[in-house]
Amino acid sequence: MxxxxxxxxxxxxAVTMNGPKAVSAWVASVNASGGLACHQVRYLVADDGGSPAKHAAQVQQLVERDGVVAFVQMNPALSWSGSEKYLVAKKIPVIGTDTSYDMVYNHPNFFPQASSGKYSVQATVGAVSTSFSPEAKANFGVLSCQEIAACTYLADNTKSLADMFGLTLKYTGRVSITQPDYTSACVAAxxxxxxxxYVVLDANSVHRLARSCASVQYKPQVLTPGTGVTPSMTGDPNLEGFFQGLMVAPFTDPSIPGVKEMTSVLARFAPGLDRSGQTPVGWVSAKMLEHASQFFPAxxxxxxxxxLASMYKVKKFDAGGMTAPLTFTPGENPKPFVCWASTTIRNGAWVTASKWTCK
Incomplete structure (x- = not known):
């Protein structure tokens, strides 16, 4: 379970739910093939509404009432604080997350599948460096939210991050994801x-930002973390040419074995599920558990x-080329890494912009 x-x-x-949906499709596929190491898999997904208190109660309930023995693709971007102590105290494995917090590197029972927390911010700034034109990199700006930890890290380290990737910083701004309009930020930039x-906002806010900037005839190159992307973006003419920075290899490249497999499984078991944003992040989480299942006891x-014991036997696993080689060691915290790729919207569809790169 x-x-x-x-x-x-x-x-x-709106941006994190596709991760668990990808895991659900993987569960259906695995069970249709006889189960995971001969075990049928049950996957319970709960919605905490962004409340740390509700999150804590639901995690405890799934463990103590429902028999959950591991969490796969946890996606509490706004509520992680509710479960961290409980999960650590009970030594419950957490296999993959929405990549929003770097606390996943602080505990040996967490198994991040991609650059997370401040390292995900570094990765997406890296994606800027391999996606933007020379003019855009020489005239670089950052606009971040006020609501999540990754945005605070970005705001506090903007200049050093720009320097790290050879970008010339001209502007920094912070806004709220609840703002109805971003015209003032567009004018300032x-x-x-x-x-x-480089924009760190939720998907709906990105739409409002693009509309606000268009209203003042401002069309910069824009990149946002792919973990905050939704299918609606490809249908917005104001986002033509928009980039998403990816924490895993580009889902648009069928030459990558892991992408080919994911595409095939989703076509059969979740045909309406968009492949951008959190979908491939969730898929890689599920594939980590699948790989570890070869070490399950009989x-x-x-x-x-x-x-936990099986996860500690994972060595240099890359999910068919979709992430950096992952190795976990008993009793040791996971080691951070900074890797990225990017896609861009061209004629209303995602295409590869930059390939898988690790710093």
Missing amino acids: IGSVGQQSGIAG KNAGVKGL KDALTSADI
């Missing part, structure tokens, strides 16, 4: 001469300790 608790609805859920804008009822 595995589970996920996080935002499956609302502003945050335009007046600063910004040609390339017993009917697996425990959290069994899953």
Whole structure:
């Protein structure tokens, strides 16, 4: 029994819910083929509405009432604080997340599948460096939210991050994801001469930003983390040429074995699920568990300790070329890494912009 608790609805859920949906498709595929190491998989997904208190209660309920022995693709971008202590104390494996917090590197029972927290910010700034034109990189700006930890890290380290990737910083701004309009931010960036804008906002806010900038005839190159992307973006003419920075290899490249497999499984078991944003991030989480299943003990009822022991045997696993080689060691915290790719919207569809790169 595995589970996920996080935002499956609302502003945050609009961008994070596809991760668990990808895992659900993987579960259906695995069970259709006889199960995971001869175990049928059950996957329970709970919506905490962004409340840390509700998140804590749901995590405890799934473990103590429902028998969940591991969490796969946890997506509580706004509510992680509710479960961290419980999960650590109970030594419950957490296999993959929405990549929003770097606390996943602080505990040996967490298994991040991609650059997370401040390292995800570094990765997406890296994506800027391999996606933007020379003019955009020489006239770089940052616009971040006020609501999540990754935005605070970005705001506090904007200049050093720009320097890290050879970008010339001309503007920084902070806004709220609840703002109905971003015209003032667009005007400020335009007046600063910004040609390339790195934006960390939710998907609906990105639509409003693009509309606001268009209203003042301002069209910079824009990149946002792919973990905040939704299918609606490809249908917005104001976002033509828009980039998403990816924490895993580009889902648009069928030459990557892991992408080819994911595409095939989703076509059969989740045909309406968009492949951008959190979908491939969730898929890689599921594939981590699948890889570890070869180390499961031969017993009917697996425990959290069994899953942990199996995860610690994962060595240099890259999910068919979709992530950096992952290795986990018993009792040791996971080691951070900074890797990225990017896609761009061209004629209303995602295409590869930059290939998989690690710093």
